[in-house]
Amino acid sequence: MDSTKRFSNRVEDYVKYRPHYPRQIISFLEEEYDLDNKKVIADIGAGTGISSIPFLETGYQVKAVEPNTEMLNKAIEVLGNFPEFTAVKGTAENTTLPENSVDAIIAGQAFHWFDREKCKTEFRRILKKDGLLVLIWNERLSETPFEREYDALILQHAIDYVKVDHRNIRDEDIALFFDPAPMQLNIFPNKQVFDYEGLKGRLMSSSYMPAKGDAGYDEMLEDLERLFQRYKENELIVINYATKLYSGVF
Template structure:
């Protein structure tokens, strides 16, 4: 099974419980790249189309590249009514896009799944001269006690857990190697998330590493998350400290 299959069977829960990105980040992308309705963005590893939709809502042409059929079909059902939306079955490392045809590449919550060297070569092929690649994650604030305890639960009940977002925030050398001459712009947008119990559990279940209902770890995982929610919620609302981390530059 390749990495493209990691979210098979999870598209519905991913689409429902994953958060979008703050408008301050969307505005930053548009302004920093001088994007207009005539420009084309390739959203690579687009999943269920969370960032894709936000870009379409800004009247941009968006080509969504996603290899997982479950995730891609979910996005298509949601977004096919947008005139500027194109959905393509393709891998990040080998897209069918024309050379030097793209004004911006976005990668939301997916770069840690890619073959970095092959993806870099593909970016260089399809981007217009000096156009940027923008990598972004909604990341739990690792300094928070809630997040630390949440990670401990995942570590206990999820054998494939390697840290949130694959631990990508702990490897800054990855970005130095990926971006041209090791230069990129790093920005953090504070974007704390509010959950009721259902959405808190759903957000945790949307992880590629999370157990499915048929797994023996499923029930104790849910129970532990429910106890964590009870510990940190107030008036039936839990605030998850979240930072939207952005890495952008030429490749």
């Protein structure tokens, strides 16, 4: 499947149920790299705008670059009231942004979809001198009994999870992308708390899970409901994440 079209039928679940990013990442970037809200941010592979939100809320100008029409339209719907928000139809490999036009590039939950060689050239083209590159993932943990069984459920029912999992990209691969610039990794705690409908929506926001009408969809939801009933506390369940932030002057 074309990676730029994978989420076309997942937009509503994606915008409602995907985890956001801790606000501490803004404080960290401002303290570590002297980033401030006079700077222009390019959010590459912005999707529905989840990764743009903390920057927009802090007053940054954000150019949200996204190839998927449905996701970009949702970002415009959700974030269009921010005066510093600009939606851009483009890819990581061809953003359509002018040369030397942005102070920082961020990519939230997206870099693993990019052609690394081509986007490295494009990132260097659009970044100003000594521009900042920030790659972010909310990495779902599998430490509690529920989290381990939830991961097993995904492995059992997913279509191509193992193939497209962002964890296929190693830290060494990311360091090589930053090379010759140094890269640092910082990790921030994050979590989501769901009722059953929220947990279902979180599962369905992933492009590698069967969609409604697909083979295995009903069996997957039966297993999910049994899992929820077994581990719920006060009708809620918790999913923990490590928000991994790779950053460096690029």
